[in-house]
Amino acid sequence: xxxxxxxxxxxxxxxxxxxxxxxxxxxxxxxxxxxxxxxxxxxxxxxxxxxxxxxxxxxxxxxxxxxxxxxxxxxxxxxxxxxxxxxxxxxxxxxxxxxxxxxxxxxxxxxxxxxxxxxxxxxxxxxxxxxxxxxxxxxxxxxxxxxxxxxxxxxxxxxxxxxxxxxxxxxxxxxxxxxxxxxxxxxxxxxxxxxxxxxx
Amino acid sequence: xxxxxxxxxxxxxxxxxxxxxxxxxxxxxxxxxxxxxxxxxxxxxxxxxxxxxxxxxxxxxxxxxxxxxxxxxxxxxxxxxxxxxxxxxxxxxxxxxxxxxxxxxxxxxxxxxxxxxxxxxxxxxxxxxxxxxxxxxxxxxxxxxxxxxxxxxxxxxxxxxxxxxxxxxxxxxxxxxxxxxxxxxxxxxxxxxxxxxxxx
DNA sequence: TGGAAACTAGAACGCTCACTCTAGTGACCT
DNA sequence: AGGTCACTAGAGTGAGCGTTCTAGTTTCCA
Numbered sequence: 001x002x003x004x005x006x007x008x009x010x011x012x013x014x015x016x017x018x019x020x021x022x023x024x025x026x027x028x029x030x031x032x033x034x035x036x037x038x039x040x041x042x043x044x045x046x047x048x049x050x051x052x053x054x055x056x057x058x059x060x061x062x063x064x065x066x067x068x069x070x071x072x073x074x075x076x077x078x079x080x081x082x083x084x085x086x087x088x089x090x091x092x093x094x095x096x097x098x099x100x101x102x103x104x105x106x107x108x109x110x111x112x113x114x115x116x117x118x119x120x121x122x123x124x125x126x127x128x129x130x131x132x133x134x135x136x137x138x139x140x141x142x143x144x145x146x147x148x149x150x151x152x153x154x155x156x157x158x159x160x161x162x163x164x165x166x167x168x169x170x171x172x173x174x175x176x177x178x179x180x181x182x183x184x185x186x187x188x189x190x191x192x193x194x195x196x197x198x199x200x
Numbered sequence: 201x202x203x204x205x206x207x208x209x210x211x212x213x214x215x216x217x218x219x220x221x222x223x224x225x226x227x228x229x230x231x232x233x234x235x236x237x238x239x240x241x242x243x244x245x246x247x248x249x250x251x252x253x254x255x256x257x258x259x260x261x262x263x264x265x266x267x268x269x270x271x272x273x274x275x276x277x278x279x280x281x282x283x284x285x286x287x288x289x290x291x292x293x294x295x296x297x298x299x300x301x302x303x304x305x306x307x308x309x310x311x312x313x314x315x316x317x318x319x320x321x322x323x324x325x326x327x328x329x330x331x332x333x334x335x336x337x338x339x340x341x342x343x344x345x346x347x348x349x350x351x352x353x354x355x356x357x358x359x360x361x362x363x364x365x366x367x368x369x370x371x372x373x374x375x376x377x378x379x380x381x382x383x384x385x386x387x388x389x390x391x392x393x394x395x396x397x398x399x400x
Numbered sequence: 401t402g403g404a405a406a407c408t409a410g411a412a413c414g415c416t417c418a419c420t421c422t423a424g425t426g427a428c429c430t
Numbered sequence: 431a432g433g434t435c436a437c438t439a440g441a442g443t444g445a446g447c448g449t450t451c452t453a454g455t456t457t458c459c460a
Contacts, residue, residue, distance in 0.1 A: 008297040010210035014418065024439045029419075031437090036418065093356040096293040097208040100286060110354050139351065139360050146350045147343030154295040154310050160227055160339050167340035171371040178332035214448065224409045229449075231407090236448065 001043050004090035009040055009097045011104070041108045044091050048112025051089065055119055065127045066173045073148065073165020079160035080149075083116065092146045117142045129175060138173065144168045155165045201243050204290040209240055209297045209305070216373050216382045227305065241308045248312025255319055263325045266373045269341065273348065273365020277358035280349075315355045317342045329375060339377065344368045 003012045003020060014036055018028055032038040054070065062068040079088050087093055095109035120138040125131060144164050151162035203220060205214045214236055218228055232238040255272065262268040279288050287293055295309035320338040326330060345365050352361035 006300045008208065008210065009395060010208065011297055011301070013416075015416080024422090024441055025419080025435070025441095027320045084300075086300060093293075094297040096287055096350060097211055097297065099353050099356075100206045100284075101211070106356075113351060113354060136363045136367050140344065140364045142366040143347030143351050143360070144340065144344050145347065147345065147347030150292045150296060150346045150350075151313060151339065151343050153299050155305060156299075156306075156315060157277045161345070163336045164343040165335050167371070171367070171374070174371070174374050213446075215446080225411095225449085226451090227407070228407055 001047055001090060002086065004040070004043050004094060005087045008093045014039075022128050035107060037102065040094060040105055043092060044096050044112060047090055048108075048115060051112070051118060052115050055116060059119075059123050063127075065124060065129075065176065066169050068123070069172055070165060070169045073145070073161060076113065076145065076148070077152065077161045077165070080152050080158045080161060085158075088149050089146065092149060108179040110169070113142055127176065130135070131173060137172065141172075142167055202286065204240070204243050204294060205287045206295045208290070213226075214239075214327055229244070237302065237305065240294060240305055244294060244305065244308040248308075248315060249292055251312070252315050252319060255316060259319075259323050263327075265324060265376065266369050269372055270365060270369045273345070273361060273368070276345065276348070277352065277361045277365070280352050280358045280361060285353050285358075287353050288349050289346065292349060313342055317318060327376065333375060337372065339386060340370055341372075 014025070014028060017039070018025055021028075028039070031034065032042065034041075051075045054075075058066075058071050060069045062071050069113075076088055080086075091109045091112050094105060099109075108114055116140040120141055121134045124134040124137055129137065141150070144167075148161040148164040151164070152158050203216055206212075207216075214225070214228060218225055218240070221228075229235065229241070232242065234241075240363050254275075258275070259265075259268045262271050276288055280286075291309045291312050294305060295313075299306045299309075317338040320341055321334045324334040324337055329337065344367075348361040348364040351364070352358050
């Protein structure tokens, strides 16, 4: 997983993997009959569930969505710094590399993203945010995390991730305070925001 | 550039490039003496300035930041759909692939991100947003764009990019309405929204 | 018109890749 | 004790990689 975080899918060779693992080629192909693709799928699944569990753990510890999001971004920033700016997440990297050429891996990555946004969505709804807003917010939060990873890693500066997280937290607080207008400006309703929205 | 958008850095071979260009290997190495790395740096620079110009053009056409951001995300979503979900931006992909192993390319990617966020920052300040808020917002917007690319491409669904864009536009509108709390809690300004916040 | 430089052209090179194959070893049943 | 099978072990294979090299062609200016 660490090699994929450093170098992505195409940049990581199986010889690097076997060397790092101290295992011969035969063992690798014994446990992963599908070869590199099956190994990569396992990496994506593993890190997908790991982040999913981390997310749940943080949200359990900090039930307030603003605090939870802040804690998540701050934790990611610390990880980024302490790992010498290895990518915190192999999924986004691999997804962008192979989305056009390897549908199985694309869907494995998609599964992780969907798991995360679904988990966030549940928490937001629990906190009193409407389903439509929670849909958008959960997607935007996952996007912001992935984007923050890209910026922080590229700049070797975790503060970019922190800045992004601060903004998302601020946005979330505004939403919880019922302060933001509905997403679609086609209604000039007094308070009722009966927002029709495409589900896509 | 299209090959890098599809396959990233390590996934794109120079034989693919020369074949797509209809040029022999000798020509490639004549024009790019530095080989693959110099070619990649050119790709990053080219697409970096292209997006920078697109951003300025959109913002010229739509001086209102909310409209500009909405237009930018919507345009990106259309590009994503019409290109059969090729990555709209090779920079993020390449950056994640090589940030740990190739410092020259890492810095080339960083230059593009910095150019974009600086341009956004200027526009936000012009629209009346304070410098500190504009710093954070411009970084968060670039992060959201990159993250939206990842999600939209991985899911083959541009609506994820649209949802992210809608949220960022909403956030921006709230900021312009002076509705959100300041980013730094160290000042209790006249309108007195002194909100204590944990930084970590 | 001649000659240097810019550029095209693609074969060839050394290397590493993902993967296969055969042989050997250990643990676990009965 | 013996046999089965999960597993280790690593040499070997063909393909493709980035790069180099030599030869040929075109362009351009004196």
